Amino acid sequence: MNSQTLISKGSSKKTSGDRGDLASRIFRLREFGIFGILILFVGATTVARPRFLGGQNIRFILIDTTVFALLALGETMVVVSRNVDLSVGSVLGLSAFVSSNLYQQFHHVALVEVFLVGLGIGLVCGALNGLLVTVGKVPSLVVTLATLYIIRGVDVLIVGGGQVVANSLPNSFIEVTSSQLLGVPTVSIVVAVLIGLGAYYMKNFRSGRDLYAIGSNPDAARLVGIATSRRVFNAFLLSGAIAGVTGVIWASYYGTIDSTAGTGYELQVVAAVVVGGVAIFGGSGSVIGAAIGALLLNTINSALYVLGVSAFWDQAIAGFLLLLAISLDRGIFVYLQRTIRRKKVLGGS
Amino acid sequence: MNDITTVPNLDSGKGATLPNTQANTSKRSFKSLLVWESGLFVVLVASVIGGSILSPQFLTAGNILNLQLSIGEIAIMALPLALIVITGEIDLSVASILGLSSSLVGYLWMHHVPMSIALSVVLVVGALLGLFNGVLVTRLGLPSLAVTIGTLALYRGVALVILGSNIVSNFPPSYTSIGVNSIPGFDISYSMFVFIVLAVIFGLVVHFTPFGRSLFAIGLNKEAAAYAGIRVKRTKTTLYVLSGVICALAGVLYTFRLSTAEYNNGSGLELNAVSLVLLAGVSIFGGRGSILGVVLAVATLGTIQNGLLLTTFPQQAMGVVVGGLLLISVFVPNASLIRRQFQEFKFKKVAKKRSNSGESMGDLETKRILSSATGGKGDMLQS
Amino acid sequence: GTTTTSSSSGTSSSSQGSSASAKNIKVFVIPKQLGNSYFTTADSVKSGGALAAIQQLGATGTETSGSASTPSSQLPVIQSAITQGAKALVVSATDPTALCPTLNSAMAKGIAVVTYDSDAPTCRTLFVNQASTSEIGTSEVDLLAKEIHGQGQIAIVSASASATNQNQWIGYMKQELKKYPKMSLVSIVYGNDNPATATQVTQGLLQQYPNLKGIISPTTVGIAAAAALLDTPQYRGKIALTGLGTPNEMKKYVADGTVQAFELWNPANLGYLAGYAAVLLAQHKITNKEGTTFAAGKLGKYTIGPNHTILLGPPYVFNKANINNFNF
Amino acid sequence: MYYHRGTSTLPEVGKNNGTHMVTPTLALKHVRKYFGAVHALEDASLELFAGEIHALVGENGAGKSTLVKILAGLHQKDAGEMLFENFETTFTSPKDSIDSGIAVIYQEPTLFPDLTIAENIYMERQPRRSFNRIDYEEMNSSVSSIFASLGVALDPRQVSIGLSIAEQQLVEIAKALTLNAKVVVMDEPTAALSAKEVERLFHIAKTLKAQGVAILFISHRLEEVFRLCDRVTVMRDGRFVMSDLTENVSEETLVRAMVGRDVDLSERSEQRSVHEVVLEVERLSEEGVFNDISFSVRAGEVVALSGLVGSGRSEVVGAIFGIRRYDYGSVKVNSTQLKKGSPARAMEAGIALVPEDRRQQGLVMEMAISRNIALASLASLKRFGVLSSKAEKNFSKDWALKLRLKYSKLTSPVSTLSGGNQQKVVLAKWLSRSPKVLIVDEPTRGIDIGTKVEVHRLIFELARTGVAVLVVSSELPEVLALSDRILVMREGSLVGEFERSQATEEKIIALATTTKAVA
Numbered sequence A: 001m002n003s004q005t006l007i008s009k010g011s012s013k014k015t016s017g018d019r020g021d022l023a024s025r026i027f028r029l030r031e032f033g034i035f036g037i038l039i040l041f042v043g044a045t046t047v048a049r050p051r052f053l054g055g056q057n058i059r060f061i062l063i064d065t066t067v068f069a070l071l072a073l074g075e076t077m078v079v080v081s082r083n084v085d086l087s088v089g090s091v092l093g094l095s096a097f098v099s100s101n102l103y104q105q106f107h108h109v110a111l112v113e114v115f116l117v118g119l120g121i122g123l124v125c126g127a128l129n130g131l132l133v134t135v136g137k138v139p140s141l142v143v144t145l146a147t148l149y150i151i152r153g154v155d156v157l158i159v160g161g162g163q164v165v166a167n168s169l170p171n172s173f174i175e176v177t178s179s180q181l182l183g184v185p186t187v188s189i190v191v192a193v194l195i196g197l198g199a200y201y202m203k204n205f206r207s208g209r210d211l212y213a214i215g216s217n218p219d220a221a222r223l224v225g226i227a228t229s230r231r232v233f234n235a236f237l238l239s240g241a242i243a244g245v246t247g248v249i250w251a252s253y254y255g256t257i258d259s260t261a262g263t264g265y266e267l268q269v270v271a272a273v274v275v276g277g278v279a280i281f282g283g284s285g286s287v288i289g290a291a292i293g294a295l296l297l298n299t300i301n302s303a304l305y306v307l308g309v310s311a312f313w314d315q316a317i318a319g320f321l322l323l324l325a326i327s328l329d330r331g332i333f334v335y336l337q338r339t340i341r342r343k344k345v346l347g348g349s
Numbered sequence B: 001m002n003d004i005t006t007v008p009n010l011d012s013g014k015g016a017t018l019p020n021t022q023a024n025t026s027k028r029s030f031k032s033l034l035v036w037e038s039g040l041f042v043v044l045v046a047s048v049i050g051g052s053i054l055s056p057q058f059l060t061a062g063n064i065l066n067l068q069l070s071i072g073e074i075a076i077m078a079l080p081l082a083l084i085v086i087t088g089e090i091d092l093s094v095a096s097i098l099g100l101s102s103s104l105v106g107y108l109w110m111h112h113v114p115m116s117i118a119l120s121v122v123l124v125v126g127a128l129l130g131l132f133n134g135v136l137v138t139r140l141g142l143p144s145l146a147v148t149i150g151t152l153a154l155y156r157g158v159a160l161v162i163l164g165s166n167i168v169s170n171f172p173p174s175y176t177s178i179g180v181n182s183i184p185g186f187d188i189s190y191s192m193f194v195f196i197v198l199a200v201i202f203g204l205v206v207h208f209t210p211f212g213r214s215l216f217a218i219g220l221n222k223e224a225a226a227y228a229g230i231r232v233k234r235t236k237t238t239l240y241v242l243s244g245v246i247c248a249l250a251g252v253l254y255t256f257r258l259s260t261a262e263y264n265n266g267s268g269l270e271l272n273a274v275s276l277v278l279l280a281g282v283s284i285f286g287g288r289g290s291i292l293g294v295v296l297a298v299a300t301l302g303t304i305q306n307g308l309l310l311t312t313f314p315q316q317a318m319g320v321v322v323g324g325l326l327l328i329s330v331f332v333p334n335a336s337l338i339r340r341q342f343q344e345f346k347f348k349k350v351a352k353k354r355s356n357s358g359e360s361m362g363d364l365e366t367k368r369i370l371s372s373a374t375g376g377k378g379d380m381l382q383s
Numbered sequence C: 001g002t003t004t005t006s007s008s009s010g011t012s013s014s015s016q017g018s019s020a021s022a023k024n025i026k027v028f029v030i031p032k033q034l035g036n037s038y039f040t041t042a043d044s045v046k047s048g049g050a051l052a053a054i055q056q057l058g059a060t061g062t063e064t065s066g067s068a069s070t071p072s073s074q075l076p077v078i079q080s081a082i083t084q085g086a087k088a089l090v091v092s093a094t095d096p097t098a099l100c101p102t103l104n105s106a107m108a109k110g111i112a113v114v115t116y117d118s119d120a121p122t123c124r125t126l127f128v129n130q131a132s133t134s135e136i137g138t139s140e141v142d143l144l145a146k147e148i149h150g151q152g153q154i155a156i157v158s159a160s161a162s163a164t165n166q167n168q169w170i171g172y173m174k175q176e177l178k179k180y181p182k183m184s185l186v187s188i189v190y191g192n193d194n195p196a197t198a199t200q201v202t203q204g205l206l207q208q209y210p211n212l213k214g215i216i217s218p219t220t221v222g223i224a225a226a227a228a229l230l231d232t233p234q235y236r237g238k239i240a241l242t243g244l245g246t247p248n249e250m251k252k253y254v255a256d257g258t259v260q261a262f263e264l265w266n267p268a269n270l271g272y273l274a275g276y277a278a279v280l281l282a283q284h285k286i287t288n289k290e291g292t293t294f295a296a297g298k299l300g301k302y303t304i305g306p307n308h309t310i311l312l313g314p315p316y317v318f319n320k321a322n323i324n325n326f327n328f
Numbered sequence D: 001m002y003y004h005r006g007t008s009t010l011p012e013v014g015k016n017n018g019t020h021m022v023t024p025t026l027a028l029k030h031v032r033k034y035f036g037a038v039h040a041l042e043d044a045s046l047e048l049f050a051g052e053i054h055a056l057v058g059e060n061g062a063g064k065s066t067l068v069k070i071l072a073g074l075h076q077k078d079a080g081e082m083l084f085e086n087f088e089t090t091f092t093s094p095k096d097s098i099d100s101g102i103a104v105i106y107q108e109p110t111l112f113p114d115l116t117i118a119e120n121i122y123m124e125r126q127p128r129r130s131f132n133r134i135d136y137e138e139m140n141s142s143v144s145s146i147f148a149s150l151g152v153a154l155d156p157r158q159v160s161i162g163l164s165i166a167e168q169q170l171v172e173i174a175k176a177l178t179l180n181a182k183v184v185v186m187d188e189p190t191a192a193l194s195a196k197e198v199e200r201l202f203h204i205a206k207t208l209k210a211q212g213v214a215i216l217f218i219s220h221r222l223e224e225v226f227r228l229c230d231r232v233t234v235m236r237d238g239r240f241v242m243s244d245l246t247e248n249v250s251e252e253t254l255v256r257a258m259v260g261r262d263v264d265l266s267e268r269s270e271q272r273s274v275h276e277v278v279l280e281v282e283r284l285s286e287e288g289v290f291n292d293i294s295f296s297v298r299a300g301e302v303v304a305l306s307g308l309v310g311s312g313r314s315e316v317v318g319a320i321f322g323i324r325r326y327d328y329g330s331v332k333v334n335s336t337q338l339k340k341g342s343p344a345r346a347m348e349a350g351i352a353l354v355p356e357d358r359r360q361q362g363l364v365m366e367m368a369i370s371r372n373i374a375l376a377s378l379a380s381l382k383r384f385g386v387l388s389s390k391a392e393k394n395f396s397k398d399w400a401l402k403l404r405l406k407y408s409k410l411t412s413p414v415s416t417l418s419g420g421n422q423q424k425v426v427l428a429k430w431l432s433r434s435p436k437v438l439i440v441d442e443p444t445r446g447i448d449i450g451t452k453v454e455v456h457r458l459i460f461e462l463a464r465t466g467v468a469v470l471v472v473s474s475e476l477p478e479v480l481a482l483s484d485r486i487l488v489m490r491e492g493s494l495v496g497e498f499e500r501s502q503a504t505e506e507k508i509i510a511l512a513t514t515t516k517a518v519a
């Protein structure tokens, strides 16, 4: 049968666009909310310390954000599908050491090869997580908490007491993070483009929408024939791959790499993703929001240092601001939801 | 009871299609409840045997005390955390509350506050910290993972504000001996004694009272729990307050064990506590778990870590062991599921005649789908 | 990893007459944390550290520790070392007091407790001091003063707020700064021995104090992070950096002029001396009395000073001229 | 009554539609399906022809939904044959079934709350433009036009969170329509729909039938079966019982075939003695949801709250029970005012609420049947502060027996029960509290006719013992049969009241839909 044939005698009044527009606007506005908080914050800091918006400081913030925003890109895909990847910090650490250590082990190593090794490590770790979650049917939080320990353990065993020192790294490698384009770190531009592509993919391709569907209602996702396991596996694979590549960037930026690289990043990345409006139970949120979340967190940190807040206070204040950001975001959401409901009742009669 | 399950059949006159073997089914369900716990028990026994073979010192009183000391505070924190996870929430700020309490004990002692007063203040502050978590989660409706990542930073930061670069270590030996000695006459450390007492109380409350039952109901479907008159928000807030108090207590024990108060005491222990709770078989999605599981997980993890310390096992790889243990423990209950899935996969390969490639789905999985069709979406609907 | 060494009977009998008694001596070397390259150098046989000394004396040495640099991670390791029948412990204390109840119980059992690198003053037999605390504090200020001609704003990038040796060094730095009235210490920040944090706090310093002239970072993680950040034309040569660092980590920055000079002692020698003293104490060949003198193998003669402390020697200053002679 | 053995049994159906159809589009023969010890299907058979609307009826737990799930590829049969267009077939996944041209509207809606309505409808089948990108414009406009044809006032771009059950059901129907299916299976699609929406659905079904689609229609409302369907198949206890043209069977035969005994379908209209006011609701308002609601219910009285789906009835009873907060007004039980926003207090005061959405609100699906029954009565089951498991077991066993619950063991999760039996568990949970005020929201949604009569009888029985009963129901026959007094709500306001003697379906519908106020 053809659905069009049914429509012929359709005589109902035009659908009320009011409710839908507002509702979908909320979800867009969730990113704007956090963006607004960011602007507010930058504004306040700049008034206090005009230098905060200086080129050098912006570069500092951008390059720090680059690492987290990139990790948040992969994490968002996983979280949207109602999973979580806590192993990103460990994958980053392993990849950072193994890839940059190539320069200490071999004489002629091409930059591409280093990135490929980082990517490869990420893919292997991501595939491991993905398999354990999809085939093993183990909750991802448990799986990735376990692999957080395991991968870090492997990293520590590989590194032993060694380390990679800046002296062994060629300039071409350092330049990955130090080169600039029109005063902006090149790597930040590249990552911004990647995030844009990620956002476009998540919005405009079936496989991207599938992740939202799975996160929103995993059982319904199976009923409409979504290859749930494959999609979730791919999300973990991608998250791992991204963490692997981020490890290489991390190594290039910090220059000295031992077995502690990326320790504790998992919670920061999850924080960025959540602050960026991605629902921790899946189904909604965007890559762009997560990136803004990462930017906000790094800006807060940087602002506290720049404002010269006592070193004893800055952690407490950062924690407080994080809570404030989540609460504000929630407040905006609830307010808009209430507005919708009122509109609907008024417009319904 | 036959008359409910049987509706006479017109065609064959055959009786009920539903076999009614109450006696053995209730036994079976009891068994299946304990699959996880018995799995842990087997691992525990194996590691005790393994440990005593590998090292002659393993079963000495001194070593057993060491074992208890090193896992004591984490074990204590894991108890209220298990309850919180059963209700479907999480608390990542536990180690920061421990650190803040430790700093506060140090600060008060540094300022010559009598220890008894200092301890009461610390427990009250612990309750307030937990209350803060609870209010943010239940009254503002924020996701607990996000909230407690925030308070993880906040509480640790406050600890830094309180104590700064100071290290307080001049605690009277009468207190610090609590941290290293066993209870006179027993081979039990004070922290383990606290754990055992708490575990018994928690076990009774969780498994044998209406309050305990309500925790599971909340974890499985908080909306339905609310409709049944369970005070969901208040219950959760209570748990966070409880967690705050107990973590403060753990902070005090930690301070005495190390005879040191400093702001970063216990940092990073939150993931250990969460691992312990998961190892105990508490479902991260809420609604499942037991205190017996927590006790067994504490014993198992403590034994394995301690046993490995006595051998030449590379300590750096401890993470690999803890992680591996965590994975194995969740895998074993799933093993039959995975095997079955694999068999069905093979079966379907044969059975597939006209169909295109598609996601294969076993009956068991379907059952899970249908049973969990409530979808745990309560959170989303509420927020 | 956990490395256990015990000498073959041939070499031990030739090097030490008392190898028969040394053979049963188990020495545990317990750094703050495993996987830290500084301690690997201090402890390993390959670099000639603590385990090398222990091996040379015919005893059995084991390096072990936790995976995090915290007392709660280190404590179970010490406890299990005691359980395993240690005769001597060589410990770099993660905390000056937290380990005391345990270390005291070890000493009560007749175990020799030698601390190195980081002391636990009230609960050990002997402390092998890498360099005198006051000397490190004063010499770093002097190094920096020379580079910035005794004037301008300076800041300190420390490890953590509660690290004892850091705070002691900083105390001496403040005293020494009184000699340079035109130099002012504007800020102390803490990088928590985490490269990312250290980088971020240093970034904050640069933004907050645009006229900053110099940075002292008395921690190897901090100085490496700060150096990587200053390693751009914008800052190179304009902001001086010194502190404690390892030659390998700093080679690049010394070569390109970001850093002119920094200091450290030889960690392998530090470990060697501690390991050597530990075995001798366990064999009761020496006591920890002030004035006791003994020959420490390749390092020569040492005398135990006040407070049961041996001083390894003055800190060594690395610069462009000598840095390439070192590999650790 | 006869048993099918061949394939070409009912040529009349084909003739009716002007085509010659000898083989069924879909045929199930002697299908068996066990879930462990539960024999959901013992010997099920069914033949479905193109161009017919075929009713499948049976008691709760007869195996209807299980049969549907086998057609949908969610379950695989353990034995028997399934022929699709005369080929032996096994659907191994929902995708198989969808690809073969079978569209299923499940008993319980399965939407993605975070995605838009259009995405819900086209998930996995989104129209695409270059580079396989999703064509949102095309998708939204096509959904708009489907909605227009269905007369549904929903925006396709709206996120589907917060849709009422009826709205969700409409989305599911739209989803099935876009599949261009050869077979459309509807598992109790009308349970949550208003009369108007049911009419629209019937219209759609008939249009589809005219296009040669085979429709399998499951419902507990027998009047619908007779009005809409060409043929009816009855199942009982997982077995095929009979199949015939609807014009050849009477309601009585059908019910007897389903239940296996005679059921007295006539509602008694005994005069009930009404006593003092128990529940008193005064000027209850929640901004934007309901407005100035005042009414009272006396002991022994059954009052119905009627109105269209979405008129705010559930919200009002939710507020009375305390699960929702209201902005203004008061609720009194026996003249004592209740604290607002506290179900626990409401329960102490003697109110019980059987909520409309049993899966979200009524039950903890993964908890044991016995524990669900006891969940609201735990306080009375403890001895010395400790729960007595024996008391709990006896308690729930008693109630399971009273409501003729069909289960295998009380310790298995409620999720293994059929929909109607799940509803009984919710009823047991609340009836067991011996409430003074019983509020039931859609008490018989999805319940089979035999049980429905029992539930009604139960409500009468309670009223007779002096309980004040407030019934919310979208089924007008039920409203008329049950209540002494009928309140009508429209768009959040109370617009009228009828004594039972004056009420007719027409009057109620008129009041519920028009804007003109009636006294």
Ligand SMILES: Nc1ncnc2c1ncn2[C@@H]1O[C@H](COP(=O)(O)OP(=O)(O)OP(=O)(O)O)[C@@H](O)[C@H]1O
Pocket (backbone or CB within 6 Å): B366, B367, B370, D035, D038, D039, D040, D041, D058, D059, D060, D061, D062, D063, D064, D065, D066, D067, D107, D406, D416, D417, D418, D419, D420, D421, D446, D448
């Ligand atoms: N996944 C399952 N596991 C165990 N038993 C099940 C499962 N699914 C269904 N059953 C059982 O199979 C029988 C048939 O259930 P089914 O849902 O098909 O009934 P139904 O005819 O659709 O009833 P209703 O009219 O109440 O929806 C019931 O006894 C039910 O408890």
Ligand SMILES: Nc1ncnc2c1ncn2[C@@H]1O[C@H](COP(=O)(O)OP(=O)(O)OP(=O)(O)O)[C@@H](O)[C@H]1O
Pocket (backbone or CB within 6 Å): A341, D161, D162, D163, D164, D165, D166, D307, D308, D309, D310, D311, D312, D313, D314, D315, D356, D474
């Ligand atoms: N969480 C929510 N968010 C937004 N709108 C909601 C929400 N819950 C209910 N509504 C809307 O409020 C209105 C009244 O809801 P509801 O369906 O409960 O009314 P009802 O009269 O009880 O109808 P029903 O017969 O379906 O129970 C509906 O239009 C519904 O869509």
Ligand SMILES: [Mg+2]
Pocket (backbone or CB within 6 Å): D064, D065, D066, D107, D187, D418, D419
């Ligand atoms: Mg059904």
Ligand SMILES: [Mg+2]
Pocket (backbone or CB within 6 Å): D313, D314, D315, D356, D441, D472
């Ligand atoms: Mg309703």
